[in-house]
Amino acid sequence: MSDYDYDYFVIGGGSGGVRTARIAAGHGAKVGLAEEYRVGGTCVIRGCVPKKLLIYGAHFAEDLVDAERFGWTVNDKSFDWQTLRKNVLEEVDRIEGAYTSTLESHKVDVFHDRAVFQDAHTLKVGDRTITADKICIATGARPGRFPCEGQEHAITSNEVFHLEKLPDSILIAGGGYIANEFAGIFNELGSKVTVVNRSDKLLRAYDHSVVERMMHIATIKGIEFVYNAPFAKVEKREDGGVRVTTEGGETLEADLLLAAIGRPPNTDGLNLEDVGVDLTDKGAIRVDDASRTSVDNIFAVGDVTDRVQLTPVAIREGHALADTLFGGNPWTVDYDCIPSAVFSHPPIAQVGMTEAEARDTLGGVEIYTSDFRAMKNVLANRNERSLYKLVVDSATRKLVGAHMIGPDAPEIMQALAIAVKAGLTKEQVDATVAIHPTMAEELVLMR
Incomplete structure (x- = not known):
């Protein structure tokens, strides 16, 4: 029998915390999780998921205008914010329920309270005192505030x-x-x-x-x-x-x-200093490659470490930690060539080195670009041009970066990121037959 209430206790029910708790429980660990607000964290509750739904809703403003050039008559166009807001928040509720059900189905005990350290193995969770062999901090980050009056x-x-x-x-x-x-x-x-x-x-x-x-x-x-x-x-x-x-x-x-001025890590009020967990100058938890803090049995994943503030990164960090601690399969996250996107109108996506970074790092680089109007924009009389850029190492001919702005850029970039991560050469990209007519075919036609 263990001397502790839990083999593994996770503070924070965001994407990283939920993943590490679920995987650890799947490996047979007795797992508890504390979330003081709502399970799902920033991404699901007040971040990328509801924001992407708003982006979809907002883009209809352009689509309804463009539709007329495609033969559609759209009368009495109007927009009701409260309808969109209501439906988005209902979808957030649905996803939160799915996250909670996932934890419960893996027999993770969920506590809807704030957790604060009393010592390296002891937490005050609401009015309970809970002990754990290993503890993972996954409390994420919060919106920054202005350092000024008002x-x-x-x-x-x-x-x-x-x-x-x-x-x-x-x-x-x-x-x-x-x-x-x-x-x-x-x-x-x-x-x-x-x-x-x-x-x-x-x-x-x-x-x-x-x-x-x-x-x-x-x-x-x-x-x-x-x-x-x-x-x-x-x-x-x-x-x-x-x-x-x-x-x-x-x-x-x-x-x-x-x-929208940055997201400082959520480390205030956890009593980390008294326990001996080291923080950076920015208040982030300092961890090694295996997500271990300065205290041997305490770990941290996700935005609270301020390594890379992206939901998929937090998920991989949490998964790697659970596999390492309880699955007999130690591995660490590779932070090289992480793709990312900005869901602006139109969206931006990238992976690997920018042109400036490649020139500073590699010296000899070749840049291939395609500057064009998407077929849909041409017929819609929308003078909005897409830009695709490939960055190639001159010495090895490997693709070291890809950047684009245009409709569906993030969707296209996900597949292109595989090529950059795998170190494919420009010639291998060129040897790929294009899918016509698509915007993505531009990637294999640059000469």
Whole structure:
């Protein structure tokens, strides 16, 4: 018999926490999990899943216009925000139920309470004291706040899915994927959108030429961009709107302010310092390649470690940890060539090195591009061009990076990521017969 209540206890019921708990239980471990809010975490409850559903809904604004060129007559077009919001939140409820059922079917004990360390093996979970041989922290991250007066007048991505009505105008602070995705959503749904960035660059991790194309298209669609404008003060107007004063003295006003300025790790209040778990300067949990913290029996996966803040990465980290600890199959996550996407309008996707990174790292590179209008856009008279780029190592002819912006770019990139990850050469890509007519065929026709 074990000296502990559980072989494995997971703090946090997000994607990484649910996966590691389920896999560990499947290996025969006695597993408990604490989630103080809702099972599913940021991705399912207030992140990528509901946001992608809003993106689908928003894109109908363009599709209904384009339909007329394809012979369709669409009369009395109108949009009801509360219908979309209601259906999205109901889908979130459904998925949360599925996550919970998965844990229960694997006999994971779920506690809907906050867990706090008392010592390396002991947790206070609500009003219970629970002990565990091994503990995994999977508490994720939270939306960042402005370091200025009036920060409480902004909403974050946590609240945006619950708005009672759409704003006529919105300021979105941030230059990352969250800011640009919500900019596209609100713009398509009819709000006047202004993206305000504290620096002079958007989407720093993405290829420069693809980001430039996204900004060009977004500007034509009516989104405004303000750069080098860190906030000095946020005020509430008498009519309920907001007034922002930048450090440069500029004043910006709108009905709503959305803060999308990064996601700091959720480590506050867990009592980690007293237990001896080391944190980075940014408050993330410091772990080794096997997700082990500075305390031998305590581990951490997902956004709380701030390695790569992506749901599929958290899932793989949690799976690897459970297999290693309880499955007799030790393995670690390979962080090389992780594909990613920005679900803007149109979306961006990439894998591997950007052109700039390849030139700095490899020296000799060859760049192949295709700049074209998708067939659907041509007939719709929509002057919106896609851009595909392949980055090739001159010495080995291997494909080391791929970048694209255009309809369905993330769907296409998932398959292309296999080629980059596998180290296929440009000649092997060229030898692949095209599927015609498709946008994706451009990838095998670049010469």
